[in-house]
Amino acid sequence: MKAKFSLGPLILLLALLFAGTAQAVKPDEVLSDPALEARARALSEGLRCMVCQNQSIDESDADLARDLRVLVRQRLVAGDTDQQVMDYIVSRYGEFVLLKPRLSLRNALLWGTPALLLLAGGIFIVFSVRSRRPAPDSALSAEEKAALDKMLSD
Numbered sequence: 422m423k424a425k426f427s428l429g430p431l432i433l434l435l436a437l438l439f440a441g442t443a444q445a446v447k448p449d450e451v452l453s454d455p456a457l458e459a460r461a462r463a464l465s466e467g468l469r470c471m472v473c474q475n476q477s478i479d480e481s482d483a484d485l486a487r488d489l490r491v492l493v494r495q496r497l498v499a500g501d502t503d504q505q506v507m508d509y510i511v512s513r514y515g516e517f518v519l520l521k522p523r524l525s526l527r528n529a530l531l532w533g534t535p536a537l538l539l540l541a542g543g544i545f546i547v548f549s550v551r552s553r554r555p556a557p558d559s560a561l562s563a564e565e566k567a568a569l570d571k572m573l574s575d
Contacts (some may be wrong), residue, residue, distance in 0.1 A: 450487070450490055450491060457494070461494045464507065465489075468518055469517065469520045471489075477520060478490050493506055516528075
């Protein structure tokens with residue numbers, strides 16, 4: 422018997438492997454200055470689409486993502502630095518808009534609390550197991566041994 426080999430699944434697999442991320446930036450949003458456009462793209466890749474939540478605003482087709490892309494470009498044209506643009510966006514939408522949150526005490530507590538709770542639970546378990554152990558038998562003093570012998574002989 423001759424085995425039949427289909428190229429369809431192989432072509433589909435190759436297409437999925439080599440497919441890049443779709444860019445949702447519309448031609449009317451693109452800045453005429455290539456340097457500013459490159460900065461806008463770099464900033465957009467670090468901002469989360471508040472609708473999609475797992476895509477950058479550069480990849481999202483949502484209206485809010487488009488508004489954020491336009492806002493980033495407006496701020497850059499106005500002369501803001503990259504840090505000023507990010508600070509402005511964060512001040513309006515909160516730190517959740519950042520795909521990579523900034524390191525701060527608040528974030529450290531958020532990420533470190535589970536580890537601290539596990540450590541505290543481990544310490545609690547160790548101390549509770551130690552407190553349940555029976556105390557080691559101590560040798561009887563001579564007086565106690567004499568009293569015990571007297572009780573047993575009666």
